[in-house]
Amino acid sequence: MANHYSPFTRLRLLGAATTALCLWGGLSSAFAQQGHNPAPDPASQTRAPAEPAVSTYPAPAAGDGLTTSGYNLSRWAEDWTKMRDAKNRRDFLDRLKFIPLNKKQNIYLTFSGEMRLRLNQTSNPNLKKGPAQRQDIMRLVGGADLHITRYFRAFGELAHGGVSGPNIGVPAASMRNKLLLQQYFAEADAPLPDLNAGVRYGRQEFTDGANLMTSQRDNNTLRFVLNGTRFWLRGKKLRGDFFDFHYTLLGRGGARDDVIDRGIRFSGGTAGIVIPTSFMGKSKLFLDPFVWRLRNRRAVWGSGPAREDRLYYGMRLWGDVDRLTVDWVANYQGGHYDGRRIEAFQVFLAQTYRLGSSRTAPRIGLHGDYASGGGAFGKGTLRNALAPFGNNIYYSYQLFLTPTNLIALAPNITVSPIESLRLTVEHQFAWRASLTDAVYRANGTAFSGTQKTHARRVAQATRVQGVWTWTPRLSFTGRYEHLQAGPALTRAGYTSSDFVAGWANYRF
Numbered sequence: 001m002a003n004h005y006s007p008f009t010r011l012r013l014l015g016a017a018t019t020a021l022c023l024w025g026g027l028s029s030a031f032a033q034q035g036h037n038p039a040p041d042p043a044s045q046t047r048a049p050a051e052p053a054v055s056t057y058p059a060p061a062a063g064d065g066l067t068t069s070g071y072n073l074s075r076w077a078e079d080w081t082k083m084r085d086a087k088n089r090r091d092f093l094d095r096l097k098f099i100p101l102n103k104k105q106n107i108y109l110t111f112s113g114e115m116r117l118r119l120n121q122t123s124n125p126n127l128k129k130g131p132a133q134r135q136d137i138m139r140l141v142g143g144a145d146l147h148i149t150r151y152f153r154a155f156g157e158l159a160h161g162g163v164s165g166p167n168i169g170v171p172a173a174s175m176r177n178k179l180l181l182q183q184y185f186a187e188a189d190a191p192l193p194d195l196n197a198g199v200r201y202g203r204q205e206f207t208d209g210a211n212l213m214t215s216q217r218d219n220n221t222l223r224f225v226l227n228g229t230r231f232w233l234r235g236k237k238l239r240g241d242f243f244d245f246h247y248t249l250l251g252r253g254g255a256r257d258d259v260i261d262r263g264i265r266f267s268g269g270t271a272g273i274v275i276p277t278s279f280m281g282k283s284k285l286f287l288d289p290f291v292w293r294l295r296n297r298r299a300v301w302g303s304g305p306a307r308e309d310r311l312y313y314g315m316r317l318w319g320d321v322d323r324l325t326v327d328w329v330a331n332y333q334g335g336h337y338d339g340r341r342i343e344a345f346q347v348f349l350a351q352t353y354r355l356g357s358s359r360t361a362p363r364i365g366l367h368g369d370y371a372s373g374g375g376a377f378g379k380g381t382l383r384n385a386l387a388p389f390g391n392n393i394y395y396s397y398q399l400f401l402t403p404t405n406l407i408a409l410a411p412n413i414t415v416s417p418i419e420s421l422r423l424t425v426e427h428q429f430a431w432r433a434s435l436t437d438a439v440y441r442a443n444g445t446a447f448s449g450t451q452k453t454h455a456r457r458v459a460q461a462t463r464v465q466g467v468w469t470w471t472p473r474l475s476f477t478g479r480y481e482h483l484q485a486g487p488a489l490t491r492a493g494y495t496s497s498d499f500v501a502g503w504a505n506y507r508f
Contacts, residue, residue: 036359048316056196057234061272061286062412063208063215063241069472071507073216073223074205075112075143076183091475093508110145110506111364112157118503122398125167127447127485127494134165137175137503139221141182150191157183158255161221173250173258174220181255182225203227203248207289208241208270210316210329212348212403214400215391219399222250222387228267239272266388268292268312275319285319290331294388299337300445301376301384306338310386314346323354337382344385345372346403352414358386360416366409373405374434377451384437392442394459395428397481398499399442406458407431408441424465430458432488439488448490457486478502 060066064077072078082088083098084105116139125133143157159182163175185202203225205216207482216223226245233240247264252259267290275285290477292312299308314331330353333344352365374383387403395401395408412426435454450480463481470476481499489495 056191056194056236057239057272058274058286061274061288062234062239063232063270063272065207071472072136073218075157076145076153078110078112078205078433080110096508106147106149109146110147112141112143114139114141114505114507116503116505118501120499120501122497122499124495124497125398127400127483127489127497129495131167133167135168135175136165137221137499138162143183153189155183155185155187156181159222162222172220173252174217174222174224177222177250177252177258179254180222180250180258182222194235197232199229199231201229204230206230206243206245208243209288210318210327210348210390212390212394213329213331213346213387214389217389217391219391219393219397224248226266230406234272236333237274240269241272242269243267263297265295266292280321283319285317285320285321285326288316288318290316292388293335294386301337301382302378308335308337308342310335310337310342310417312388323357324351325353326351333385340375340379341381342383343381344383346370346385346387348403352412360419362416363414365412365414367412368410369403369406369408370433371403371406372433373437376437376446378436383434384440386444389399395430396442396483397463397479397501398483398497400483400497401430401458402440402442402444404440404444405433407433407439420469422467422469426463428461428463430461430486431456432458447489447492447494452490452496453488453491455487455491458488459486460484473507475505477505 007138065072065074067079068078070078070080080097083094084100089095099109099111101107101109116137118135118136118137118139120133120135122133124130126148138161140160143155143156146154148154159177159180160175161175161180163171169346181203183205185200185204187198187200189196190199203250205223206226207214207216212276225248227248228245230241230243232242240386244267245265247261248268249259249261251259270290273287275283275287277283279285290312294308294310296308296310298305303388311334312331313334314329316327316329318327326418327347327348328348331346333342333346335342347370348367349369350365351369352363355362355364371385373385375381376384384404390403392402395403395406408428408430410426410428412424412429414422414424416422430456435456436451438451439458440446461481461483465479466477468476479499479501483497483499485494485496
């Protein structure tokens with residue numbers, strides 16, 4: 001009988017079989033941990049590119065993302081050397097985390113994998129009245145991490161992104177890609193008694209900054225990666241990270257059509273300072289000043305593309321003060337666009353307060369953000385702020401807003417009925433910073449005609465999210481958002497929208 005399955009359907013069937021195989025290996029531990037999300041293992045929190053080295057800068061603040069229960073969004077930031085000891089292994093998948101290649105066991109392989117099955121449903125896509133859009137999305141990722149003593153490593157990661165469904169138009173290459181060589185790099189480290197020096201070269205994820213400015217963009221099927229060099233010096237209280245990257249221009253076919261984008265270059269440095277724990281009482285705070293440069297040969301503001309050279313001078317204060325968690329960022333942006341001066345600002349203020357001493361106690365929060373705007377549809381100074389590659393679902397799961405010409409205020413509350421379940425409710429108000437400039441989407445393009453509506457109020461958004469972490473490997477997420485369009489949008493012919501999504505994520 002002829003095979004009438006589409007390539008995407010065949011791959012979904014293959015993915016389902018892969019999931020079944022992984023679940024078969026992990027179900028024994030899954031049932032043992034059902035309803036329980038164990039505290040992160042302190043050993044898994046320490047970033048150790050090869051073997052555990054000295055204690056230098058605190059790992060969660062080193063610019064490699066947060067590791068929880070052994071897992072990190074950037075899989076190379078994980079340390080699985082504890083799997084050297086057979087008593088720490090629960091099933092055959094744990095054996096894949098540490099495969100020794102010599103008798104001393106200081107040369108070894110670590111394998112990783114991920115499958116995400118997701119469904120998105122959006123009414124009035126692009127905020128225009130019309131049939132709903134449904135996206136059936138699948139992500140498949142496989143990686144290998146070769147450690148050669150504590151001094152050298154090589155990491156590679158392959159990914160597939162698939163999307164289908166009604167009314168999806170032409171999907172972006174970050175949503176549909178047959179095969180992407182997502183990351184590949186070599187790294188050398190010099191762990192000294194009071195200092196760690198290292199360099200990484202190749203295609204890699206980079207998240208050394210506030211989530212609204214630098215992010216892997218995990219919402220996409222394929223995450224955001226850059227190409228180039230990162231160098232760091234990290235002591236116990238101070239660090240410095242320096243980088244020079246080009247963006248990645250994605251195709252939709254095999255691995256050969258995903259190439260370095262020479263038209264966009266991102267470089268600079270970020271420092272880190274551990275603030276004394278006695279500051280403001282009992283605290284665990286970090287101060288990260290940064291100087292960045294973003295050069296884009298085809299930046300678009302107003303009518304057409306032109307060369308832009310944008311400089312960022314900023315500071316981030318983040319961490320915990322007793323039960324209060326803060327993440328405060330401010331930056332000034334200078335430079336030139338098409339011969340015009342850039343003068344822009346961003347301020348992001350997020351804070352949450354835990355109402356009890358336990359980890360599952362309810363949390364109340366508020367984030368208020370300002371991103372300047374103005375000048376895109378005129379002459380003279382350009383005042384539109386721009387985030388290099390931030391996490392835009394922070395403002396809109398439909399990707400309808402971004403921190404450009406935006407003022408946002410959002411109170412929220414998070415509750416955990418049980419330790420493995422987290423529920424968050426938030427209501428956001430959004431306005432324009434400049435009435436003479438447009439409202440901007442997550443991809444940086446303007447909503448056509450909104451620069452002429454001269455209304456301050458952009459939208460209100462109510463959203464609910466639930467995350468159930470069944471085991472450290474397996475989690476389920478559900479999201480709902482209603483975006484009520486304000487006059488800044490409706491006067492230009494746009495309307496309101498509802499968004500619902502659900503997905504399962506399995507990793508090892």
